[in-house]
Amino acid sequence: MPDKYGVGEDAYCYPGSTVLRNKLNIRDEPTLGEAEQQLSAIAASNVEFTPPPYSLAYLQNIHRALFADLFEWAGQLRTVGMAKQDTRFCQPEYMEKEADKIFARMAAANWFEGMGRAELIVAVADAYSDINAIHPFREGNGRAQRILFEHLIMNAGFEISWWGIEKDEWISANIAAYNCVLEPMETVFKKCIGQPIQSRP
Template sequence: MPDKYGVGEDAYCYPGSTILRNKLDIRDESTLSEAEQQLSAIAADNVEFSPPPYSLGYLQGIHQVLFCDLYEWAGQLRTVGMAKQDTRFCQPSFMEAQAGKIFKGMAAQNWFEGMGRADLINAVAEAYSEINVIHPFREGNGRAQRILFEHLIMNAGFEISWWGIEKEQWIDANIAAYHCMLEPMQHVFEKCIGSPIRP
């Protein structure tokens, strides 16, 4: 029974269903989704900001904090292949190497420090899109990734807020970026990245 990611029957789900196994033993998809949203929102306050360097391990740490109350595999890299519509995410065997290249590229740009707002928007849009294709977790990628990019952008000296971005706009921007069209993602970060943080 394929789920929204097209992975079919897998060890992450209860047998014969598309419901992810969870610590609360919730067997209803909408109830699980609501619990996931609420628990991760509360847990987000426990994610501590750290300056660079950042890494896949840092992102895993964020995911662990967000979802440890719900999923046994919180913070662990997924072990199944995943696709969503016409987007195929990175295969598990390549995720660490590919993510390493992306983080190395950001390090080479000094984690975007010293960039003006326009250059930061472009750099962040590209890096966000690349990490999204890695999609390292079975669920909760977007929430963990947004916190990582909050840290990156704040460290680069700018305010960041996700308010005003509709879910469909996120989805459309990610699909476009997968097809090498970064403009919609740049528009997202144009809205999200605010003024320089005053010392």
């Protein structure tokens, strides 16, 4: 039975179901989704900012912190191929190599430090889109990636808030970026990235 990611039957789900195996043994998707939101929101408040360098391992640690109470595989790279509608994410065997390239580019850009807001928006939109195309986890990619990029943006000296971004706008921006159209993602980050932190009174 294919799930929303089109992976079909796999070891992550209960047999004959699209519900991910979980530590609470929840067997229906709406209830599991609610538990995911609540538990990850609580856990997110305990993820402390750390300055760079950042890496795939750093993103894995964030994911583990968010979902360790719910999934045995929290923080582990997925082992199945995944697709969402016409979007096919990076195959598992290539994820680490491709992620390393993205983090190396960010390191070469000095983690975006010293950039003005306009330049930062473009750089962040591009990097976020590249990491999203890898989609390293079976579930919870967006939440883990947003915390990573909060850290990146704060380290670059700017405020960041996701409030005001509608779910449909977020999804559309990710689909467009997958198809190499970055303007919608730049628009999202234009709304999210605020003023320089040091300029607050």
